Amino acid sequence: MAALIHKMREKQPLLPAEQQELADWLNSNESNTQLLETLQNRENLTAELEALMQYDEDNAVAAIFSALGEPLPAVAPKATIKMGSFLAAASLLVLIGLASWFYLLKTGSTKNGGPSIVYKTISTAPGEQHRVLLADGSEVWLSAASSIRYPASFKGDTREVAITGEAYFSVTKDKTKPFLVTANNAQVQVVGTKFDVMAYSDEDATRVTLLEGSVRVGRRQRAEGREEETVVLKPGEQVSVSRSSGLSQPIPVQTDEVTAWREGQFRFNETDIPSIMRQIARWYKVKIEYNGAVDDIHFSGQISRKEHINELLDILSDTRKVHFEMTNDSTIVVIPGHK
Structure with a gap:
């Protein structure tokens, strides 16, 4: 199964028999679908590898591949895999990620025999x-x-x-x-x-x-x-x-205002300027500075988070209650009143 998943990751076509084998495996257990999603995600697979590194004894590595029913790789995984070369070691990572997942689920144990929780x-x-x-x-x-x-x-x-x-x-x-x-x-x-x-x-x-x-x-x-x-x-x-x-x-x-971010929107309802600027700072990765008091300035409206930051600042400036200056180091200076 590890080989089939590797072929999918490499976008290699599966033979009809392989497609049926994969479908049967996915349908046999609901958790297999989640496992496949995990192994196809780079961040999740990296996390699985980090979890596997807890088992740094040779016999533990052998037990993991035995639990999966896969042969032990000729090259020791821990000696060759580096997180920075993830793509180059993708095939081995799939084997390790799949093996570690099943080993942890089947044994639920650590080296000292206690319960294992992988975060x-x-x-x-x-x-x-x-x-x-x-x-x-x-x-x-x-x-x-x-x-x-x-x-x-x-x-x-x-x-x-x-x-x-x-x-x-x-x-x-x-x-x-x-x-x-x-x-x-x-x-x-x-x-x-x-x-x-x-x-x-x-x-x-x-x-x-x-x-x-x-x-x-x-x-x-x-x-x-x-x-x-x-x-x-x-x-x-x-x-x-x-x-x-x-x-x-x-x-x-x-x-709908609270969860507007899920829909890719900024949505304000008499929201004060400092609160708005904190949202802007998180989304556009900018710093905010103030040149005057703006706590009592409020704004209502909606705009897509896909818009350029200048578009959003222009809309706020159109209220003539506040205007902005952008410095070279991506700092926005907020100034009360209009220019």
């Missing part, structure tokens, strides 16, 4: 978005300048992930295994639902917005001796968790 981290750069499929079928969309850390497979009584930045979740329902999201000092507990978590470090609070279902939001850490405080959200509500004032009461919000 992956996926990050987005400014101006990027990324969809992540979790082992339970839940989907996560990462906004720009964000990251998620999650296990390759969910073990135990909960499904736990951690994010920075902003992410939209569509969680597969499982009443026996709650889904937990940690973001800064907030923790969100759900069973199956759709919600958005915004937890950028330059924001004054972590905000959780519910679109469907129900979620319980609390502080990640509480003061010793104090009863834990939580809030249950209804669809269309948002709650904030700040380090200074703690957990807020739910408020109604326009969810």
Whole structure:
């Protein structure tokens, strides 16, 4: 099977018998489809290789290939593979990634016999978005300048992930295994639902917005001796968790404004200029400086994130409430009033 997947990665045509073998393998187990997606993704495959490097004994490597039913490569993988030469070693990486996946799922053990949890981290750069499929079928969309850390497979009584930045979740329902999201000092507990978590470090609070279902939001850490405080959200509500004032009461919000980034849009509704500029900085990878007070200036409107940054700044300038100057080092200076 590793050889067939390698042929697919190299865009080599499969024979009819090979196509049938691949189809039978995919249909035999739902997790095989996810495995194929993982192995076709460079970032995921790199993460699998990094996980495999934990097993640095020769007999462990041999056991991995034995579990797969593949012959041990003549050249030792650890001695020859370097992360910087990923493409040159693609065929061997497929074998290693496939073998390590099955070995970890079948044995669930580490070198000392304890349970093994392999974590992956996926990050987005400014101006990027990324969809992540979790082992339970839940989907996560990462906004720009964000990251998620999650296990390759969910073990135990909960499904736990951690994010920075902003992410939209569509969680597969499982009443026996709650889904937990940690973001800064907030923790969100759900069973199956759709919600958005915004937890950028330059924001004054972590905000959780519910679109469907129900979620319980609390502080990640509480003061010793104090009863834990939580809030249950209804669809269309948002709650904030700040380090200074703690957990807020739910408020109604326009969810389409909160999740507009998923549709490739900037959408503002009486949004203050500093908040707008933070979004611009994350998407266009620019620095922001202020030459005067602009906190009381607000703007409503919508524009595609595909537009050039100058187009967006021109629209804001047309309000004649604020204008901008761009320096040579990609710094935008925000100045109140018109030119």
